[in-house]
Amino acid sequence: MSQDKSTLSTPVAALGRVTLAVLARLGDMFLFFLESLALIFSSPSQFPKAVRQTYFIGVGSVLLILLIGLFTGMVMGLQTYYALSKFGSEGFLGAAVALAVVRELGPVLAAIMVTGRAGSSMTAEIGVMRISDQVDALEVMGINPVSYLVSPKLAACLVSFPILTTFFDLIGIVGGYVTGVALMGGNAGVYISRVQDSIEWGDVWVGYVKALVFGAIVCTVCCYKGYYTHLQQDLAGPEGVSSSTTQAVVLSSVLILLSDYLLTSIFL
Amino acid sequence: MPSVPDIRLENLTVGYEGKAVVSDIDVVLPGGRISVILGGSGSGKSTLLRHILRLEEPIAGTVCFGDHDICRLSKRDMHCIKQRIGVLFQDGALLGSLTLADNVALPLREHTRLSRKRIQEIVEGKLALVGLEKFLDYYPNELSGGMRKRAGLARAMVMDPAILFCDEPTSGLDPVTAADLDQLLLEMHRTFGMGMVVVSHDLANMRAIADFVMVLGDGRVLFQGTRQELESVDDPYLRRFLDRKAEERQGPRVGETAVDASVMKVDCSRYWSMGK
Numbered sequence: 001m002s003q004d005k006s007t008l009s010t011p012v013a014a015l016g017r018v019t020l021a022v023l024a025r026l027g028d029m030f031l032f033f034l035e036s037l038a039l040i041f042s043s044p045s046q047f048p049k050a051v052r053q054t055y056f057i058g059v060g061s062v063l064l065i066l067l068i069g070l071f072t073g074m075v076m077g078l079q080t081y082y083a084l085s086k087f088g089s090e091g092f093l094g095a096a097v098a099l100a101v102v103r104e105l106g107p108v109l110a111a112i113m114v115t116g117r118a119g120s121s122m123t124a125e126i127g128v129m130r131i132s133d134q135v136d137a138l139e140v141m142g143i144n145p146v147s148y149l150v151s152p153k154l155a156a157c158l159v160s161f162p163i164l165t166t167f168f169d170l171i172g173i174v175g176g177y178v179t180g181v182a183l184m185g186g187n188a189g190v191y192i193s194r195v196q197d198s199i200e201w202g203d204v205w206v207g208y209v210k211a212l213v214f215g216a217i218v219c220t221v222c223c224y225k226g227y228y229t230h231l232q233q234d235l236a237g238p239e240g241v242s243s244s245t246t247q248a249v250v251l252s253s254v255l256i257l258l259s260d261y262l263l264t265s266i267f268l
Numbered sequence: 269m270p271s272v273p274d275i276r277l278e279n280l281t282v283g284y285e286g287k288a289v290v291s292d293i294d295v296v297l298p299g300g301r302i303s304v305i306l307g308g309s310g311s312g313k314s315t316l317l318r319h320i321l322r323l324e325e326p327i328a329g330t331v332c333f334g335d336h337d338i339c340r341l342s343k344r345d346m347h348c349i350k351q352r353i354g355v356l357f358q359d360g361a362l363l364g365s366l367t368l369a370d371n372v373a374l375p376l377r378e379h380t381r382l383s384r385k386r387i388q389e390i391v392e393g394k395l396a397l398v399g400l401e402k403f404l405d406y407y408p409n410e411l412s413g414g415m416r417k418r419a420g421l422a423r424a425m426v427m428d429p430a431i432l433f434c435d436e437p438t439s440g441l442d443p444v445t446a447a448d449l450d451q452l453l454l455e456m457h458r459t460f461g462m463g464m465v466v467v468s469h470d471l472a473n474m475r476a477i478a479d480f481v482m483v484l485g486d487g488r489v490l491f492q493g494t495r496q497e498l499e500s501v502d503d504p505y506l507r508r509f510l511d512r513k514a515e516e517r518q519g520p521r522v523g524e525t526a527v528d529a530s531v532m533k534v535d536c537s538r539y540w541s542m543g544k
């Protein structure tokens with residue numbers, strides 16, 4: 001009898017355990033985020049660090065974002081033109097491209113691209129500092145490692161993500177113009193006026209809210225994974241850092257898409 | 269300088285995730301002296317040091333600086349204490365993204381309101397003390413291991429700490445450089461009167477600087493007392509350690525595990541011959 005009971009309850013218990021562990025971990029990350037947020041303005045010396053990080057995370061990603069944005073817009077232009085032309089409504093191309101890019105693709109793709117470029121290097125940097133005692137050295141010098149290492153990066157992400165998203169949006173709309181109008185021969189005036197008519201301030205705000213949330217997610221997840229790289233079981237040293245980096249990129253991307261869905265369903 | 273407090277380890281058991289590495293430590297490291305924590309590799313010296321610095325929570329027992337139990341101290345009080353101690357980690361633990369000068373200046377920039385010029389002077393002074401005044405603009409990865417240790421020492425000294433903690437200051441150094449470092453530590457101890465807690469497996473290092481010695485081994489404290497007392501101890505394990513004798517090995521002899529080259533089907537006789 002008792003055996004029956006245990007075989008029945010084991011999978012359920014396991015599911016419960018995993019759920020609890022995941023929730024605990026997410027809660028832990030949220031506290032990590034709150035701490036680094038609170039420490040952004042902890043001292044005047046934070047400002048130059050934040051500027052340096054903004055240069056790396058923001059300015060360093062501009063070219064990549066422009067490239068990705070352009071091609072995304074171009075593909076959108078082609079595909080949407082093809083679909084709309086089936087109903088004879090090519091005129092709506094501008095509206096379709098602009099809404100998709102500003103509300104969805106801009107924030108999401110920009111965030112995922114920056115995760116790959118800057119997020120992974122944040123994890124690796126902090127992870128290497130952890131395994132070579134540099135984080136402990138900060139700690140015993142009385143310098144809060146979260147404030148020193150994470151807060152400037154968070155500030156930089158919160159500033160950079162909306163700006164990068166803006167770049168993505170603009171160049172994406174240009175990309176749609178390139179294929180939809182210049183290549184496929186749509187009407188230029190109609191494209192532009194449709195873009196102007198369809199985009200409202202609300203759409204732009206949704207995009208920015210998403211960009212801010214994604215910035216917070218990417219920075220928090222990537223820094224958290226690096227900061228606690230030494231707590232992984234069975235993985236130590238450089239191997240641990242590389243696995244943390246992988247996990248950080250995967251988890252950031254998943255959380256970006258998950259929260260994108262939640263935000264979209266809230267704001268729609 | 270106010271008198272340096274003793275460091276009292278009371279019923280302390282240290283380890284990771286509930287697994288004890290060293291148990292039942294009951295030792296007072298006398299303030300203002302050079303105490304050496306001696307032990308073989310893996311005996312738990314670094315682990316003990318990390319607990320004394322409150323980087324880990326003890327499994328049982330307490331660590332007290334003077335009358336203050338640091339495990340119960342508030343964050344703010346701990347912050348005060350941290351500004352009065354200096355730590356040299358095993359590999360220096362310099363921040364890789366900063367130059368030597370910036371590394372040494374870091375505690376001053378974060379904790380004081382000194383002018384840029386004054387900080388620069390102090391940093392140059394401390395780096396000159398350890399003989400690295402020509403390397404201000406070098407990054408840690410451009411230095412040798414010994415230089416990184418000395419730079420780490422300069423950083424640990426920059427706030428003029430009351431107690432200096434060093435993890436294996438002489439390991440991985442050639443004997444001359446190691447002896448130089450011993451001299452440097454002694455000189456700083458005499459000049460500034462700071463207390464030191466030095467983790468080491470190096471007997472020469474211990475003999476050169478120690479006032480007080482505690483020996484770790486076998487998951488416990490094997491000995492505590494002055495250096496003179498240690499030299500005259502007659503515990504067989506300690507004697508072997510002090511006389512640097514190898515333990516009687518239980519396993520196979522070295523030769524027994526050698527593989528016959530003919531089995532491996534390699535013929536290196538063209539390049540060298542080994543006793544054949």
Ligand SMILES: Nc1ncnc2c1ncn2[C@@H]1O[C@H](COP(=O)(O)OP(=O)(O)O)[C@@H](O)[C@H]1O
Nearest residue numbers: 284285289307308309310311312313314315316
């Ligand atoms: N982070 C850790 N997690 C679990 N065990 C550890 C950790 N660090 C060290 N140990 C274990 O603690 C013991 C003592 O290590 P350590 O204090 O580094 O020795 P020592 O510094 O004397 O050479 C070793 O057996 C080691 O396996």
Ligand SMILES: [Mg+2]
Nearest residue numbers: 313314358436
């Ligand atoms: Mg050690």
